[in-house]
Amino acid sequence: MSEEKFERFCNLLNLPRETRVLDIACGKGEALVRLAEKYDISGVGVDLSPFCINDCRKKHQERAPETDLKFIELDGAKYQPASGELFDVAMCVGASWIFEDHAGTLRALKRMTRPGGLVIVGEPFWLKEPDAEYLETSKMTHDSFRLHAKNVLQGEEMGLSCLYTLVSNKDDWDHYETLQWWAVDNYIQLHPEDLDNQELLEKTKNEKEIYLKWGRDTLNWGIYIFRNP
């Protein structure tokens, strides 16, 4: 997702005062910190990675220290809100495996969201039928993802109402994928002595080939905003 789309997404949410936001797999906390800078919210971010949680806490202190954000290092599947607490907004962007799949994620977030609140999920989708060789090489199955319409439908089938979808375009995908190539190169230029460099280069070469041969034309990415009835 481009910076411009992320900004549009944050503006669209237009969160009222004292909104409580939950972000499962919050990564480096950009979404929560950005929302806290923009709106009078409080929030909880959960991520399995101690490195991400450290970055979240640092970012929180640097950019919005006066706001009530908590970051918890934990498997998202094990997170339990304080007894009876329901969030106004619950999201999980790009980590649906935590709750098994897209439907499982929607179900889990719905349970933690108050009636009338928002459930937000970021999930890839097939642009077209995936090539068998693509699935095999990238260790995916046909069921790893589904079509864009199905990502919406699975939410609607459980009573959520889809309000908005934010879909990436080729430029967004290229930016996301190729920045990783650049980051690897950058790292190796700065750390030529690192013994992991060869492995890193081989991994990147493999992923580059998979993306260029199949991924770029087969897979896309969307963020889905649902209203919990």
Ligand SMILES: C[S@@+](CC[C@H](N)C(=O)[O-])C[C@H]1O[C@@H](n2cnc3c(N)ncnc32)[C@H](O)[C@@H]1O
């Ligand atoms: C693709 S990133 C998405 C991060 C963030 N939501 C974003 O959009 O920038 C996936 C994140 O999921 C976290 N993660 C992976 N497995 C997890 C789990 N079982 N519980 C919580 N977080 C997990 C990773 O540490 C990583 O930060």
